[in-house]
Amino acid sequence: MSATIKDVAKHANVSIATVSRIINKKPGFSPETEQKVLDSIQALGYQPNALARGLINKDTQTIGVLFPAVSNMFASEVLSGIEEYANEMGSSVIVCNTAEDGERTLKYLQVLSEKRVDGIIIVSEYIKEEYYKALSEMKIPKVLVSSISFEYPIPYVKVDDRHASFSAVNYLIGKGHRKIAMIAGNSTDPIAGVPRIEGYMAALRANGIEPSNDMIIHCDGFGHKDGVQAMKDIMDRDMDITAVFASSDELAVGAMSHAIRHGIRVPDDLSVMGYDDTKLAEMMIPSLTTVAQPLYEMGLMAATMLFDMKSSGAVIESRIMNHKIMERETVKNLL
Amino acid sequence: MSATIKDVAKHANVSIATVSRIINKKPGFSPETEQKVLDSIQALGYQPNALARGLINKDTQTIGVLFPAVSNMFASEVLSGIEEYANEMGSSVIVCNTAEDGERTLKYLQVLSEKRVDGIIIVSEYIKEEYYKALSEMKIPKVLVSSISFEYPIPYVKVDDRHASFSAVNYLIGKGHRKIAMIAGNSTDPIAGVPRIEGYMAALRANGIEPSNDMIIHCDGFGHKDGVQAMKDIMDRDMDITAVFASSDELAVGAMSHAIRHGIRVPDDLSVMGYDDTKLAEMMIPSLTTVAQPLYEMGLMAATMLFDMKSSGAVIESRIMNHKIMERETVKNLL
DNA sequence: CTGAAAGCGCTAACAT
DNA sequence: ATGTTAGCGCTTTCAG
Numbered sequence: 001m002s003a004t005i006k007d008v009a010k011h012a013n014v015s016i017a018t019v020s021r022i023i024n025k026k027p028g029f030s031p032e033t034e035q036k037v038l039d040s041i042q043a044l045g046y047q048p049n050a051l052a053r054g055l056i057n058k059d060t061q062t063i064g065v066l067f068p069a070v071s072n073m074f075a076s077e078v079l080s081g082i083e084e085y086a087n088e089m090g091s092s093v094i095v096c097n098t099a100e101d102g103e104r105t106l107k108y109l110q111v112l113s114e115k116r117v118d119g120i121i122i123v124s125e126y127i128k129e130e131y132y133k134a135l136s137e138m139k140i141p142k143v144l145v146s147s148i149s150f151e152y153p154i155p156y157v158k159v160d161d162r163h164a165s166f167s168a169v170n171y172l173i174g175k176g177h178r179k180i181a182m183i184a185g186n187s188t189d190p191i192a193g194v195p196r197i198e199g200y201m202a203a204l205r206a207n208g209i210e211p212s213n214d215m216i217i218h219c220d221g222f223g224h225k226d227g228v229q230a231m232k233d234i235m236d237r238d239m240d241i242t243a244v245f246a247s248s249d250e251l252a253v254g255a256m257s258h259a260i261r262h263g264i265r266v267p268d269d270l271s272v273m274g275y276d277d278t279k280l281a282e283m284m285i286p287s288l289t290t291v292a293q294p295l296y297e298m299g300l301m302a303a304t305m306l307f308d309m310k311s312s313g314a315v316i317e318s319r320i321m322n323h324k325i326m327e328r329e330t331v332k333n334l335l
Numbered sequence: 336m337s338a339t340i341k342d343v344a345k346h347a348n349v350s351i352a353t354v355s356r357i358i359n360k361k362p363g364f365s366p367e368t369e370q371k372v373l374d375s376i377q378a379l380g381y382q383p384n385a386l387a388r389g390l391i392n393k394d395t396q397t398i399g400v401l402f403p404a405v406s407n408m409f410a411s412e413v414l415s416g417i418e419e420y421a422n423e424m425g426s427s428v429i430v431c432n433t434a435e436d437g438e439r440t441l442k443y444l445q446v447l448s449e450k451r452v453d454g455i456i457i458v459s460e461y462i463k464e465e466y467y468k469a470l471s472e473m474k475i476p477k478v479l480v481s482s483i484s485f486e487y488p489i490p491y492v493k494v495d496d497r498h499a500s501f502s503a504v505n506y507l508i509g510k511g512h513r514k515i516a517m518i519a520g521n522s523t524d525p526i527a528g529v530p531r532i533e534g535y536m537a538a539l540r541a542n543g544i545e546p547s548n549d550m551i552i553h554c555d556g557f558g559h560k561d562g563v564q565a566m567k568d569i570m571d572r573d574m575d576i577t578a579v580f581a582s583s584d585e586l587a588v589g590a591m592s593h594a595i596r597h598g599i600r601v602p603d604d605l606s607v608m609g610y611d612d613t614k615l616a617e618m619m620i621p622s623l624t625t626v627a628q629p630l631y632e633m634g635l636m637a638a639t640m641l642f643d644m645k646s647s648g649a650v651i652e653s654r655i656m657n658h659k660i661m662e663r664e665t666v667k668n669l670l
Numbered sequence: 671c672t673g674a675a676a677g678c679g680c681t682a683a684c685a686t
Numbered sequence: 687a688t689g690t691t692a693g694c695g696c697t698t699t700c701a702g
Contacts, residue, residue: 002474004695004696005696006695016673017675017698020697026697027671048695049449050449051386051389051390051694052390052678052697054696055384055678055679055695057697062429062450069415071411071412071614073406073411075411076410079405080405080432083431087432090446092447093429093430095418095430096418096427097419111427112427114384115386253620257620261620283592283615284618285619339680341679349688350688350689351679351690352681352689352690353687353688353689356681358680359681363687364688384679386678387679387680388680389680390678390696391680391682391693392680392681393694673702674700674701675698675700676698676700678695678696679694681692681693681694682691683690683693684689684691684692685688685691
């Protein structure tokens, strides 16, 4: 096995306490012994054992992050922000793919608890009672990203979905669109579903347009396939619209894809607007006009809040991040 | 603090050894005591401390994964595969974003070493001498994904890039294309650069076409921007081509994007082929014909190899995964 | 400035 | 079947 603090102490002819002080830069040693010990550390290739340290310090320099899925642009951009800040703070991040499965989530929570992580970030997940129970048993900071809990007091960082959705639809209306369908994703989703539909309806009403339930397409999820399916629906029903607003970029892209394949030109025949502003939106052809959530910054912010809570011991207040309309090429100006 | 094994022992009126046996299902206890202890565990909400365990067992149930960047489809699909298998094996995965930075990589290696991870997977990175030095000091399994080291004996899982590239270009030629440019990405990259260029040239030669260096566009990296820039180059030079083969999907998409914006129709005026088969390829409009690397499976395989090495103690052999031409919509049949 | 010794929470002999 | 005890590698009083 690799060298331990004992080996170093022996090699340098000092006590392990002295070595420990030097490693941790705690006062109480002379420059000479320091050099001696440093040399020994070098010579032996000593590396402190983080487990032993964590056991005593109650501080593992590790945080856990839960995602419903890791392989999509949304998750990876948020993760990127979290990782960046954690790294700056000298912490590692354990990724957990819950696959939106309750048991799997609980199991992960259990593991993170046993590993004594310093904090937990939960992305895009609704907090069920069992989760909260497990979560609150571990007395560590936690923060939600792109999610919110109405029942439980967990700070979150998200955009105002209702408002963002309102802005998007309002933008569309500002461009002269009045017949706007919405691809709502999973409309039972309390975070990404409901508020965005509300925003859509509110924007319509604010502009004197009475929303129709027929114009809201409900899907299983927020993925590309769902978008394709939704557009198929729209076309099958021969819906009379000039624009469609989707609850996610993937949804929008899937919809565009189906439409274009069937001879509908975007934006000439149909305007499309997405939600999220993942990298996909700008890579698309035509590039997708969408409402941006600052994904990377949200990850960064969540991590910042987590570490702030860790050091202050207090619960920090939630943050509503600014959304922004990213004007690109998929919305036609009708005026 | 949370309950320890001692608390459980006291509560159940047994010794900690007995509790330990029961937790770990090691023989040597009666059903009655088992129930008693289980009840106490329940009552106290006891959770074994993974740090203390790891300290003794020399087994942390944690692996580390290094990526040059986390926020792209390539990385996230590989990660997804790794996470899946690790989870099945009861391990957690720590993600490390090296940002292609030597110091940062070394620092991460150091951290993973101190945390005593059970193994390390390195994705899409060239192994520098300093990395190998750090890596070999930790006596744990490591495997490379989509990379290879010629100098050092680290098992890898990748596709045969030269062959895959050959197949792609050969496919293009089979469709009647003879004037084919290549967007090579970073052509100094020993893994994703050089072999793919070689494959391109070999395919050309095998079909009696003499490759021209002018037709190979060198970029900084493999991203979307690089693709846009490359196509700008191609168009500025008024290159006489019917098809372009790119070293990554993002490159291909960027190129398509620029071309289409400038009135070039894909595939009518220009055929485009990518490399990787990330989800981006199928979401693109028109969907991108590309050579597929089984990203998720590669992650899964790498993790499998890692755990196999861990349990067998032996170094396992590398795997060349099958690539596959994904015929979609961006290649025109000229015949 | 330095060392001895007591744990952190757990596992694994070694008793009984 | 169960308990005692010695560590795992480290930090931290408490002495000197």
